[in-house]
Amino acid sequence: MATPSVCECKTQQVAEDPESLTNPDSPKLFESADLGPVTLRNRFIKAATFEGVSRNGHVTDELIEFHREMASGGVGMTTVAYMAVLPEGRTHRDCLVAYTSSVPELRRLTDAVHSEGALVSAQVGHAGPVANASSNGGKALAPSRWFNPLGFRFAKIADSTDIAEVIAAYVRTAQLCRESGFDAIEVHVGHNYLFSSFLSPQLNRRQDSYGGSIENRARITLDTLRAVRAAVGNDLAITAKLNMVDGYRGGLKIEDSIQVAKWMQDEQLVDAIELTAGSSLMNPMFYFKGDPPVKQFIKTLPWYLRPGFALVGKKFLKAYPYNEAYFYEMAKQFRSALDLPLILMGGVSNLDTAQQALVDGFEFVAMGRALLYDPFIIESYRQGSATESGCIHCNLCMTTIYSGTHCPISDPWPGDQVPQKYHASMSNRRDKSRNLLH
Numbered sequence: 001m002a003t004p005s006v007c008e009c010k011t012q013q014v015a016e017d018p019e020s021l022t023n024p025d026s027p028k029l030f031e032s033a034d035l036g037p038v039t040l041r042n043r044f045i046k047a048a049t050f051e052g053v054s055r056n057g058h059v060t061d062e063l064i065e066f067h068r069e070m071a072s073g074g075v076g077m078t079t080v081a082y083m084a085v086l087p088e089g090r091t092h093r094d095c096l097v098a099y100t101s102s103v104p105e106l107r108r109l110t111d112a113v114h115s116e117g118a119l120v121s122a123q124v125g126h127a128g129p130v131a132n133a134s135s136n137g138g139k140a141l142a143p144s145r146w147f148n149p150l151g152f153r154f155a156k157i158a159d160s161t162d163i164a165e166v167i168a169a170y171v172r173t174a175q176l177c178r179e180s181g182f183d184a185i186e187v188h189v190g191h192n193y194l195f196s197s198f199l200s201p202q203l204n205r206r207q208d209s210y211g212g213s214i215e216n217r218a219r220i221t222l223d224t225l226r227a228v229r230a231a232v233g234n235d236l237a238i239t240a241k242l243n244m245v246d247g248y249r250g251g252l253k254i255e256d257s258i259q260v261a262k263w264m265q266d267e268q269l270v271d272a273i274e275l276t277a278g279s280s281l282m283n284p285m286f287y288f289k290g291d292p293p294v295k296q297f298i299k300t301l302p303w304y305l306r307p308g309f310a311l312v313g314k315k316f317l318k319a320y321p322y323n324e325a326y327f328y329e330m331a332k333q334f335r336s337a338l339d340l341p342l343i344l345m346g347g348v349s350n351l352d353t354a355q356q357a358l359v360d361g362f363e364f365v366a367m368g369r370a371l372l373y374d375p376f377i378i379e380s381y382r383q384g385s386a387t388e389s390g391c392i393h394c395n396l397c398m399t400t401i402y403s404g405t406h407c408p409i410s411d412p413w414p415g416d417q418v419p420q421k422y423h424a425s426m427s428n429r430r431d432k433s434r435n436l437l438h
């Protein structure tokens with residue numbers, strides 16, 4: 001068996017405050033909480049991690065099982081990763097698309113999650129300059145002239161017709177999600193996908209009403225949110241996954257992002273904001289931190305991406321040190337500037353971190369890799385049988401996104417100690433891990 005690279009977990013960044021953690025008035029992780037019009041059974045959200053098991057834009061049984069498993073493991077809400085509002089907004093041709101005809105298949109997914117007692121959100125977006133134009137067969141869009149690396153060509157500069165089409169597509173997608181039984185939608189305003197690329201002064205060099213000042217750079221996002229809210233009202237919760245900073249020179253600055261968040265709050269366009277940072281286009285490791293799995297990526301990427309990645313992979317996947325809750329200090333600046341519910345994300349693995357986040361005023365925590373490692377960790381936290389995730393942030397899960405996203409090293413229960421309820425899931429996960437590591 002190959003040995004996974006293990007990154008060192010540096011000192012915990014979250015200041016533990018034992019007194020507040022045991023204070024009976026502190027908010028409780030396992031009590032239900034409102035997110036706009038819906039109520040989660042607890043404060044844990046599964047963050048969007050592209051599942052790699054949808055096919056040609058459609059739901060599969062594996063996708064349903066992925067989220068049913070997360071729900072059975074105890075999260076309050078699971079997030080279906082990345083449903084493109086238009087086919088050309090996909091990050092890969094297999095990525096879900098909001099087709100009107102997809103309601104029955106999406107309904108099977110939402111029913112499966114609900115049957116396990118959790119809620120389900122759809123992350124909706126347009127990948128913009130991060131779209132995979134080669135795989136999608138459609139043009140990637142960008143605010144200004146920018147090379148689309150996955151398409152090996154320049155992206156199309158979005159004109160007013162494109163912008164109107166994108167806004168209309170978001171509205172259609174929100175309505176579709178409502179019809180399909182989703183409890184929430186998460187609008188992607190991060191990682192330099194289309195809306196986030198408009199927010200970036202580096203990527204957005206426009207001279208028209210969509211470029212220049214932060215009012216202009218935020219226009220496409222806010223106009224879309226207004227149209228979406230007008231269309232679906234409070235029938236489902238609306239959240240935004242917002243970049244706090246882009247993490248490279250000339251990118252979005254924190255004060256501009258806080259301003260955008262304030263506008264979202266003041267017009268009640270969203271029910272909560274999930275805070276992220278970094279760019280899938282410029283510096284993806286900024287939002288993961290830890291070891292970049294460059295060698296493993298080359299092995300698992302689609303063949304046409306391998307030569308390019310072999311050349312630039314090390315530079316593109318720059319390493320950043322990993323700390324528990326590595327966005328905590330940045331996110332606290334949003335917490336003190338805003339009143340609306342905020343979702344802390346980024347290296348949240350341990351029970352104490354989640355509790356401290358609530359004490360510090362965050363309403364929810366979202367977890368990605370810790371739940372890929374162990375989808376049942378929330379239930380273990382609830383039962384008191386665990387206080388830490390076994391995720392070592394080796395980021396090998398990133399390399400599985402084209403073949404069925406999973407943690408290739410996880411096995412939360414040794415040998416045959418798997419509880420009966422999780423037998424089928426665990427044997428499936430062990431098979432997948434064996435295939436990747438051998």
Ligand SMILES: Cc1cc2nc3c(=O)[nH]c(=O)nc-3n(C[C@H](O)[C@H](O)[C@H](O)COP(=O)(O)O)c2cc1C
Pocket residue numbers: 047048049050081082123188190191241276287288345346347348366367368369370397398401405
């Ligand atoms: C395998 C994998 C796939 C991901 N796919 C997405 C995605 O489709 N959309 C998105 O916004 N973020 C995606 N992310 C980022 C996560 O949502 C999250 O921002 C990041 O992993 C940091 O949170 P964590 O430390 O809890 O994992 C992905 C992360 C991983 C590990």
